[in-house]
Amino acid sequence: MTDAVSTKRAGSSGLGRRILIAIPYVWLLIFFLAPFVIVLKISLSDATIAQPPYTPLLDLSAGWQGVVEWWNGLDFENYTLLTEDELYWVSYLSSLRIAVISTLLMLLIGYPMAYAMARAPKSIRPALVMAVILPFWTSLLIRVYAWIGILSPEGLLNAFLLWTGIISEPLYIMNTETAVLIGIVYSYLPFMVLPLYASLEKLDESLLEAAADLGSPPWKAFWQITVPLSIPGVIAGCFLVFIPAVGEFVIPDLLGGSETLMIGKTLYNEFFLNRDWPVSSAIAVLLLLVLVVPIAVYQNVQARQLEGKA
Amino acid sequence: MTSKRLLRTLAAACGLAVGLAGQAFAQSKEVRVYNWSDYIDEQVLKDFEAETGIKVVYDVFDSNEILETKLLTGKTGYDVVVPSATFLSRQIKAGVFQKLDKSKLPNLANAWPEIYQRIAKYDPENAYSINYMWGTTGIGYNVDKVKKAFPDAPLDSWALVYDPANLKKLKSCGVMLLDSPEDLLPSVMTYLGLAPDLTNVKDVEKAAEHLGKLKPFITKFHSSEYINALANGNICVTVGYSGDVFQAKTRAEEADKGVNVEYVIPKEGAQLWFDQMAIPADAPNVENAHIFLNYILKPEVAAKASNYVSYANGNLKSQDLLDEAVKSNPAIYPTPEVFQRLYTVPTVEDSKVQRALTRAWTKAKSGR
Numbered sequence: 186m187t188d189a190v191s192t193k194r195a196g197s198s199g200l201g202r203r204i205l206i207a208i209p210y211v212w213l214l215i216f217f218l219a220p221f222v223i224v225l226k227i228s229l230s231d232a233t234i235a236q237p238p239y240t241p242l243l244d245l246s247a248g249w250q251g252v253v254e255w256w257n258g259l260d261f262e263n264y265t266l267l268t269e270d271e272l273y274w275v276s277y278l279s280s281l282r283i284a285v286i287s288t289l290l291m292l293l294i295g296y297p298m299a300y301a302m303a304r305a306p307k308s309i310r311p312a313l314v315m316a317v318i319l320p321f322w323t324s325l326l327i328r329v330y331a332w333i334g335i336l337s338p339e340g341l342l343n344a345f346l347l348w349t350g351i352i353s354e355p356l357y358i359m360n361t362e363t364a365v366l367i368g369i370v371y372s373y374l375p376f377m378v379l380p381l382y383a384s385l386e387k388l389d390e391s392l393l394e395a396a397a398d399l400g401s402p403p404w405k406a407f408w409q410i411t412v413p414l415s416i417p418g419v420i421a422g423c424f425l426v427f428i429p430a431v432g433e434f435v436i437p438d439l440l441g442g443s444e445t446l447m448i449g450k451t452l453y454n455e456f457f458l459n460r461d462w463p464v465s466s467a468i469a470v471l472l473l474l475v476l477v478v479p480i481a482v483y484q485n486v487q488a489r490q491l492e493g494k495a
Numbered sequence: 496m497t498s499k500r501l502l503r504t505l506a507a508a509c510g511l512a513v514g515l516a517g518q519a520f521a522q523s524k525e526v527r528v529y530n531w532s533d534y535i536d537e538q539v540l541k542d543f544e545a546e547t548g549i550k551v552v553y554d555v556f557d558s559n560e561i562l563e564t565k566l567l568t569g570k571t572g573y574d575v576v577v578p579s580a581t582f583l584s585r586q587i588k589a590g591v592f593q594k595l596d597k598s599k600l601p602n603l604a605n606a607w608p609e610i611y612q613r614i615a616k617y618d619p620e621n622a623y624s625i626n627y628m629w630g631t632t633g634i635g636y637n638v639d640k641v642k643k644a645f646p647d648a649p650l651d652s653w654a655l656v657y658d659p660a661n662l663k664k665l666k667s668c669g670v671m672l673l674d675s676p677e678d679l680l681p682s683v684m685t686y687l688g689l690a691p692d693l694t695n696v697k698d699v700e701k702a703a704e705h706l707g708k709l710k711p712f713i714t715k716f717h718s719s720e721y722i723n724a725l726a727n728g729n730i731c732v733t734v735g736y737s738g739d740v741f742q743a744k745t746r747a748e749e750a751d752k753g754v755n756v757e758y759v760i761p762k763e764g765a766q767l768w769f770d771q772m773a774i775p776a777d778a779p780n781v782e783n784a785h786i787f788l789n790y791i792l793k794p795e796v797a798a799k800a801s802n803y804v805s806y807a808n809g810n811l812k813s814q815d816l817l818d819e820a821v822k823s824n825p826a827i828y829p830t831p832e833v834f835q836r837l838y839t840v841p842t843v844e845d846s847k848v849q850r851a852l853t854r855a856w857t858k859a860k861s862g863r
Contacts, residue, residue: 232846233846234585234588234589234844234846235567235589235590236566236567236568236569236589236590236591237567237568237569238567238589270854271863272854272857272858272863275863337729338669338729339727339728339729360714360715442714442715443710443713443715443716443860443861444860444861444862446857446861446863451857454853454857456564457558457560457561457563457564458560458676458849458853459846459849459850459853460563460564460567460846460849461846461849461850
């Protein structure tokens with residue numbers, strides 16, 4: 186009896202819903218999965234001087250024979266290469282380290298900003314949000330170039346510090362890891378502030394009032410009420426900045442020095458300097474695994490926790 | 496969480512969609528040219544359009560690697576591209592280009608045999624390409640800053656930048672080197688007295704190791720930033736391409752802030768490079784491409800182009816039509832004695848050798 190009812194429901198309204206759900210999946214299939222499969226395929230081939238510069242791996246025109254040959258010739262030498270040379274591991278780790286440090290810095294800077302915005306009078310909040318978004322109206326490249334103008338030995342910062350007499354020799358910030366961190370923190374800060382602001386703004390102020398009525402000092406109320414309630418915003422913000430920061434290429438290329446090894450640069454070298462599309466594809470696949478697997482696991486755990494609560 | 500997931504997907508999709516952007520279809524009365532940025536007198540293109548009625552669609556790139564990647568991917572939609580000879584050689588082997596129909600290029604008679612003979616190392620019998628410009632890889636420096644930091648500097652020698660004791664004195668005023676092993680390591684090898692052959696992995700490693708010792712004194716490795724840095728006075732010495740240093744000199748003069756830039760071809764010898772015009776195998780307008788190449792081979796056109804970019808060209812007949820400032824500048828048109836000391840570097844083809852080269856380079860730069 187109950188079965189019949191549920192089938193009927195699915196029959197009438199289900200089709201439209203399924204189409205609606207299918208749209209994002211088709212989108213993912215075309216723009217994410219298909220290119221990924223191509224990259225995965227290239228990562229299993231060998232580099233050669235040709236157009237395109239890798240051996241055609243799977244020859245479908247040869248039919249079954251082609252598939253057999255492909256299977257027999259299959260090796261993972263591009264992946265084993267990545268484990269043999271420490272360069273790749275060092276690059277992955279250094280990218281992760283820079284991304285972690287810059288994410289923490291952004292959290293430290295972004296949280297007070299978002300908090301102040303959320304506590305500002307309602308009438309000026311849209312203007313503050315606007316101010317956070319405003320830098321995006323200028324190209325990222327130009328903004329990073331502006332930092333070259335600020336940080337270089339003859340730049341604005343050094344000119345100012347020398348003028349005030351705080352320093353007597355120009356500071357060498359440009360072309361160091363510090364410059365890369367400054368660049369990443371500056372460029373991605375809005376992505377941290379906006380989700381934090383969204384979660385802090387929703388916060389029910391009567392909870393804080395209640396805490397105050399019950400004698401809780403403001404810092405304790407902040408720590409026990411505001412912070413836990415803003416955790417979703419913190420997580421969203423951290424993911425939003427951490428993921429692109431790991432793969433960042435432009436900022437370390439322009440602001441960093443030669444000792445700043447990052448995986449984006451290593452991938453660029455493999456692809457453009459070595460013309461080794463297979464190895465660079467292998468690096469990209471591995472990077473995706475390094476990033477996606479922990480996030481997928483995390484989301485799974487979180488989803489289960491939510492279910493548990495409900 | 497859903498909105499975040501969507502955002503992430505969008506970001507991934509945008510990045511990939513750029514690569515999928517299609518090529519527009521070709522029209523019969525046009526020629527699509529893909530050349531280096533800041534590398535032509537716009538008037539040349541206008542004159543060409545007026546004379547032939549063929550519309551020039553002109554795009555620019557800023558590194559051989561970008562061009563090579565496009566060519567190797569295929570279906571660029573371009574009719575004329577301008578790779579450097581070392582890259583061209585490999586691209587010919589990859590089957591990227593078509594042979595030129597020399598019956599359609601009567602102006603090849605103006606070519607400079609000495610230059611074309613050197614190019615034949617990369618493009619046997621000059622079958623696939625014509626020369627657009629050529630130049631050297633040498634030292635660019637800020638005259639006053641170097642004088643101040645290091646009064647008796649050996650300005651005519653690689654020792655200026657590759658002797659650690661010398662470079663140490665220049666550290667404080669800024670040093671930038673080309674971020675390209677193919678263009679920089681040969682000069683280090685020359686300084687060390689080794690033959691500039693990049694397929695010799697042992698010598699390459701020696702040169703890279705030497706470079707590693709210099710690293711503490713080097714501000715940055717970059718292949719284009721040095722133009723502005725030199726012009727602004729942010730650095731005082733660089734190893735770079737002749738024309739780029741001249742460009743820095745021009746910019747410094749325009750800015751008029753008392754920055755005085757010079758270029759020198761070191762006495763030990765320097766690397767010659769050639770930028771070649773070639774026609775991709777899948778070019779949509781082959782006929783027009785030949786008309787364009789033949790036009791570029793006219794002496795007065797080549798002279799006009801050289802006068803504008805301050806590079807030498809491979810057109811012998813154009814030399815009478817050059818500006819005196821270009822023609823008489825030995826850093827652009829070296830004297831015969833100096834020319835004898837200029838060398839070419841064979842192209843690296845083996846992918847294992849190439850990786851060893853890039854690896855030695857990364858090691859020298861990063862200390863890993």
